[in-house]
Amino acid sequence: MRKLLFIFLFFSYLIQNSSAQGFELNKSTIKLKSKKGEIVKEHITLKNTSNTSSKWKLYFKGPDILFEKKDSVDWRKPENQDFISEHVALTRAHRRSFFNIKREQKHNPERSPIGTMWALGKTVDLHDTLYSPIRKAFKKPLKVVDTTISLRLNRENRYFDIVITYFGGKTNGGGFSYVRNEINPKWIKANQSNGIIAPKGTAKIEVTINSNQIDIGQHVVELIVEDDKGNYSKTPINISITAN
Secondary structure, eight states, rough: HHHHHHHHHHHHHHHHHHHHHHHSSSOOEEEEEEETOEEEEEEEEEEESSSSOOOEEEEOOOOEEEEOTTOOOTTTTTSEEEEESSSHHHHHHHOOOOOETTTTOOOOOTTSSSSSEEESSGGGGGOGGGGGGGHHHHSGGGOOOEEEEEEEETTTTTEEEEEEEEEOOTTTSOOOOOOEEEETTTTEEESSSEEEEEEEEEEEEEEEEEGGGOOSEEEEEEEEEEETTTTTEEEEEEEEEEOO
């Protein structure tokens, strides 16, 4: 009888404490319109749905950009180069690792890709002191396939999460593919990016979008909130920028 009572109380505790874990945002999607040059602000509420105080962090994640260079193709052709920014375009020859074809014509083990720094892990979990040249960060990209790595563009101070999905070996002709997402683009910011919320408590967050820093057209990012228990919430933000 005591054993049955213990089992009942134990499962009652699990049910009570497993409900409503994580965070909720008061908006499932955000759609905005702005003219070029305007500053747009949006207010959202973050609620802690758990029964304990929780640490949280907030960041913005750009859309998935898939790039593929097939084996044995000419790396000198633009279609085989990933133009990430005005100053960085990644590719690789039939052998060896990445290089920035805007600044160099082949891979140099000591410095390539010029203008970039790398680290293992998600961008939001890393400190700037953890970034280093690619060879020091993880030596061979082949060893980090299907692992999240972080790329920093030095000149622009922009950050990307990258997952390499294929990296051909020495006899495969230099093919590679990856998915990249820009993390915390400069044109969108929140007035707070982390904190602690009491049980069932809320936090008010102001999101600011500077349309001067993006081109005319449609732009999409995800607002992501993570807690220290591995729970997360995503809210897509769609903004349309038109001419003055």
